[in-house]
Amino acid sequence: MTGSGTNPAPRVALERVADGTLRVRLSGSWDLAGGVPPADEVVGELERGATRLVLEDAGLERWDSSLVTFLHEVAAEASRRGAALDAGPLPEGARRLLGLALAVKPHVEPPSPEDDALTARVGRVALHVWGTAGDALTFLGETVLAFVALVRGSARFRRVDLLHAFEATGVSALGIVALINFLIGAVLAFVGAVQLQQFGAAIYVANLVGIGVLRELGPLMTGIVMAGRTGAAFAATLGTMTVNEEVDALRTMGLRPAEFLVLPRVLATALMMPALVAYADLLGLLGGLFVGVTLLDLGTTEYVRQTQASVALRHAWIGLSKSVAFGAVVALTGTYYGIRCGRSAAAVGEATTKAVVMGIVLVVVVDALATVLTYLLGL
Amino acid sequence: MDEAPQIEVRDLTMGYGERVVQAGIHFRVSRGEVFVIMGDSGCGKSTLMRHMVGLQSPRTGDVYYDGEGYWAAGEERREALKRKFGVLYQYAALFSSMTLEENVSLPLVEHAGLTEADAREVGRLKLALVGLAGFERHYPAEISGGMKKRAGLARAMALDPEILYFDEPSAGLDPLTSRRLDDLILELRTSLKTTIVLVTHELPSIFELGDHAVFLDAEKKTMTALGKPSDLKESADPKVRAFLSRGRL
Numbered sequence: 001m002t003g004s005g006t007n008p009a010p011r012v013a014l015e016r017v018a019d020g021t022l023r024v025r026l027s028g029s030w031d032l033a034g035g036v037p038p039a040d041e042v043v044g045e046l047e048r049g050a051t052r053l054v055l056e057d058a059g060l061e062r063w064d065s066s067l068v069t070f071l072h073e074v075a076a077e078a079s080r081r082g083a084a085l086d087a088g089p090l091p092e093g094a095r096r097l098l099g100l101a102l103a104v105k106p107h108v109e110p111p112s113p114e115d116d117a118l119t120a121r122v123g124r125v126a127l128h129v130w131g132t133a134g135d136a137l138t139f140l141g142e143t144v145l146a147f148v149a150l151v152r153g154s155a156r157f158r159r160v161d162l163l164h165a166f167e168a169t170g171v172s173a174l175g176i177v178a179l180i181n182f183l184i185g186a187v188l189a190f191v192g193a194v195q196l197q198q199f200g201a202a203i204y205v206a207n208l209v210g211i212g213v214l215r216e217l218g219p220l221m222t223g224i225v226m227a228g229r230t231g232a233a234f235a236a237t238l239g240t241m242t243v244n245e246e247v248d249a250l251r252t253m254g255l256r257p258a259e260f261l262v263l264p265r266v267l268a269t270a271l272m273m274p275a276l277v278a279y280a281d282l283l284g285l286l287g288g289l290f291v292g293v294t295l296l297d298l299g300t301t302e303y304v305r306q307t308q309a310s311v312a313l314r315h316a317w318i319g320l321s322k323s324v325a326f327g328a329v330v331a332l333t334g335t336y337y338g339i340r341c342g343r344s345a346a347a348v349g350e351a352t353t354k355a356v357v358m359g360i361v362l363v364v365v366v367d368a369l370a371t372v373l374t375y376l377l378g379l
Numbered sequence: 380m381d382e383a384p385q386i387e388v389r390d391l392t393m394g395y396g397e398r399v400v401q402a403g404i405h406f407r408v409s410r411g412e413v414f415v416i417m418g419d420s421g422c423g424k425s426t427l428m429r430h431m432v433g434l435q436s437p438r439t440g441d442v443y444y445d446g447e448g449y450w451a452a453g454e455e456r457r458e459a460l461k462r463k464f465g466v467l468y469q470y471a472a473l474f475s476s477m478t479l480e481e482n483v484s485l486p487l488v489e490h491a492g493l494t495e496a497d498a499r500e501v502g503r504l505k506l507a508l509v510g511l512a513g514f515e516r517h518y519p520a521e522i523s524g525g526m527k528k529r530a531g532l533a534r535a536m537a538l539d540p541e542i543l544y545f546d547e548p549s550a551g552l553d554p555l556t557s558r559r560l561d562d563l564i565l566e567l568r569t570s571l572k573t574t575i576v577l578v579t580h581e582l583p584s585i586f587e588l589g590d591h592a593v594f595l596d597a598e599k600k601t602m603t604a605l606g607k608p609s610d611l612k613e614s615a616d617p618k619v620r621a622f623l624s625r626g627r628l
Contacts, residue, residue: 032487032539036497064539069497069504096570100508107513344475344520 008061010037012070020051024074025058026090030067037066039073046081053078056089068097075102139336142258143266149259150267157260165268169230169327173276176229177222181280184217185209185287193296202296206303209288210311218281219319220367223326226269226276227359231334234265235355238338239348247339257339266331273327274320281316314379322370326363333359383446385410385574386431386542391440393426400426403601404440406593410541413568413575413588415608418595419622424578425469425546427595431576432466432544433457444542462490465540469547471531473519479506479530480515486537505533509563525556529563536567542574543567549581557581561588582625594619 007029015023022045030037042053055071071087075098078085087095114120149155192208238261241247247257285307292298334355341351384407391404400423408414416424429435431442433449441448444460452460473482483505484498493501503515509529519527528548535543545564549557561584568575577588585592585608592611594604596618604611604619612623 032491032493032501035493036500065501065504069501072504072507073500093570093572096566097508100566100570101504101512102507104507104510104512106507107511109513109516342520344518346476347520 007031010034010066010070012037012041013058014041014045016045016050020049021054022046022050022052023054023056025056026067026070027057027059027061029061030063030070032064032066034066036069036073039070039077042074043077046077046083050083052084052086054086054089057091060091063091063094068094068101071098072101135340136336139258139262139339140332142256143262143332146256146258146263147267150263155259155263156255157264161260162264162268165264166272168233169226169265169269169331170272170275173226173229174279176225177276177280178283180221180225181213181218181284182287182290184221185213185284185289186291187287188212188217188284189288189291190295193291197296202292203298203302203306204310205288205292205296205298206306207310209285209292210307211315213284213288214281214311214319215315216319216367216371218284219277219323219326220363222273222277222280222323223330223363223367224360226273226327227330227333227363228356230269231330231355231359232352234331234334235338235341235352236348238335239341239351242339242341243343243345243348261339262332262335265335266328269327269331270324271327273323277320277323278316281319318370318374318379322367325366325370329362329366330359333362382409384408384443385445386414386576387443387446388427388431389440389443391427391430391442392438393423393430393435394438399438399600401595401600401602402438404593404595406591406602406605408574408576408591410574411568411572412590413564413577415585415589415592416576416578416595417580417585417592417622419580419597419618422595422597424580424595428466428544428546428576428578432464433461462538463540464542464544465535465538466544467528467531467535467546467548469550471519471527473527473530473534475519478516478518479511479522479533482519482530483534483537486534491538501537502533505537506530508536508567509533525552525560528552528560532560532563536571536573539571540573542576545575545577545579547579548577549579549584557584564588580622582623585623594622 009028010030011026011028013025013027015025017023022042024042046053053074055074060067071090071094075085075087079102087098090098114124146155189205189209192205193202196202196204196208238247241261247261250257250260289300289303292303293300337351337355337358341347386408387406389405392402393400393404404427406414416427418424426435430437436450441450443449444463447456447460449457449460473479474485477485480499480502484495484502487493487498487501488495503512506512506515509532511526511529511533514522514526519530522530548560548564552560564575565588567573575588577584579585589608591606592608593602594611594616595601596603603616604614608623611619614620
């Protein structure tokens with residue numbers, strides 16, 4: 001900031017005067033690149049009872065924030081110990097900056113009223129979980145009311161948003177759904193074949209793939225892919241809208257976010273999921289057929305006939321029915337975390353992560369419940 | 380302006396795609412002065428600042444720092460030239476996942492090579508300079524708009540830059556907070572001898588802070604006035620006169 005020439009190292013010389021005054025004589029070149037010299041010596045003198053500090057320019061050549069940082073540290077320590085401070089003999093710029101830094105008294109955080117006992121901490125977590133569950137239930141209720149409004153024809157949302165949601169959850173997802181399900185079908189066939197070939201029953205791979213893909217893996221894998229893809233996109237979009245106060249703007253305009261933002265997304269995902277799963281089923285079966293024909297030397301006609309003979313249509317219906325629930329769960333989770341997002345960029349990331357994790361967990365939970373239900377119904 | 384200018388904008392043309400925003404921009408900024416870039420909404424004030432701080436490249440012309448062309452320089456030199464200036468963005472642009480102390484000490488650790496402990500000390504000083512002592516551990520979401528601006532300023536001056544750019548520092552602040560920020564800018568200029576480039580359309584700030592100012596006209600797509608703000612009140616251009624007197628001619 002000031003001066004120039006050679007760059008001798010920053011120096012701090014201390015001189016004790018009889019009446020408790022400590023003269024801190026500063027010299028040399030103070031450059032941020034060289035770091036900030038420690039203030040330990042001065043602090044030590046203050047501990048030994050210095051009651052007045054005089055900060056002096058004793059040949060400062062060049063200085064920048066490293067000097068002011070040093071001065072600030074020393075001044076703060078002096079203030080803590082009630083020692084008087086005289087910065088008069090410093091260069092004017094440094095004196096002004098020190099004055100500016102000390103002008104506002106440091107903000108002192110009030111002590112946290114929170115009890116730190118184990119029972120209190122467990123209680124807080126329990127209350128938080130209870131609160132979240134209640135909040136999620138409120139959100140679900142608002143969405144159900146939005147659907148009631150839709151049925152009555154009074155729901156207010158833009159039809160174009162619904163079309164965009166159809167595109168985002170349908171056509172745009174075809175590629176990734178096709179790839180995952182083809183590979184899942186192929187892997188299932190391959191793993192099954194290794195076992196079944198030992199008993200000369202390789203043809204039963206068609207049964208395994210047919211039932212496995214149509215009833216379980218097709219819907220489940222598509223649900224998981226959609227949680228990672230669409231659920232995350234919903235959370236990120238609505239989260240950013242929340243940060244930008246767009247959701248608040250909707251509310252003040254008298255538009256319900258549940259109708260305007262949530263409804264089209266949940267509707268589109270729930271309606272597109274069966275179509276996606278039908279497509280996923282087809283690709284999964286093709287994956288199994290591919291392995292059956294190329295690796296197991298089964299004939300294409302033979303494999304197809306075995307599939308037709310062994311797989312009842314109800315398996316496909318069960319899978320397609322579950323997919324509607326999966327779609328609704330994924331979209332509800334994504335929109336919930338998006339709308340309940342905090343007000344920062346980091347909060348959007350957090351909302352997206354939660355939406356994906358919770359979306360996948362709920363898809364698997366719904367699948368497990370559906371499996372128990374179909375078992376009880378004898379399907 | 381007898382001495383060599385610290386910043387010189389020469390024949391700058393700026394645009395987005397096919398659209399030219401401003402053309403023929405030229406002015407000089409001397410060391411230690413407060414230079415104001417002003418104009419009506421949408422005239423390209425912030426775009427000009429983006430060109431000056433290396434965020435957007437010009438169609439033609441260049442921005443010279445101590446005689447060295449920024450856009451003519453290679454990538455490595457440009458990185459070095461960036462060390463000359465700090466920027467306070469319109470909405471402070473604090474990293475929301477970091478505390479205020481981490482925000483300020485980031486450039487100190489990454490660029491100045493300071494140890495974490497030294498960077499924290501310098502960070503504490505910079506926050507104290509803007510009146511935020513004690514808020515080191517707070518996150519941006521926990522403080523008010525005016526405090527965010529001040530924290531952004533602390534980060535902008537972390538590396539003791541020679542030049543500070545301010546994009547609409549008063550935007551969204553109440554008059555008192557805005558006034559305190561203006562006072563702080565003046566105090567920093569006096570204490571640090573920093574050159575300040577201010578993008579604003581706040582008349583009190585223009586008259587109180589500005590040594591010189593340039594006026595960008597959105598319709599003519601070029602600068603229509605350059606000089607001391609008090610002199611520009613009597614400018615030959617009626618639009619500049621109207622702007623500086625809030626339309627009361």
